[in-house]
Amino acid sequence: MATLTVRNVPDEVHRALRVRAAEHGRSAEAEVRAILAESLKPQERVRMGDALATLGQKIGIDDGESKLFDKLRDRTPAEPIRFE
Template identity: 55%
Template structure:
């Protein structure tokens, strides 16, 4: 996993990070990871499964419809690509 070094962090910022980490019951390093992760994650991000389930609800698919789709779906494994 990659590492990041941040130089010249002001003392008051470093102290505030340590306090925040203690309030959340984790190390300063774990607190910084959490802050960075939350800063770069898109807000309101939906995962693929949730989006697919929403599409199914909008289309008013029933369990019977899903069984039919599963029965007619081609389950043959895809052939690997060749580059020759």
């Protein structure tokens, strides 16, 4: 694991960090790790289907248009790759 040093932290911020850590029953160092993880890691990964559905809603694609896409879709099976 990496080590991180933060310099010049204002006294009031350090004091608030210690109070928050005590409220959560952690050390100040553990609280900093929790704050960093909470703010930088996504809570949930973005699923492709959800992202596409949201995009479709934003640009105004309705069920009728999506059914039209199904009709227009090329259903010809793909040719396998040849390494010749």
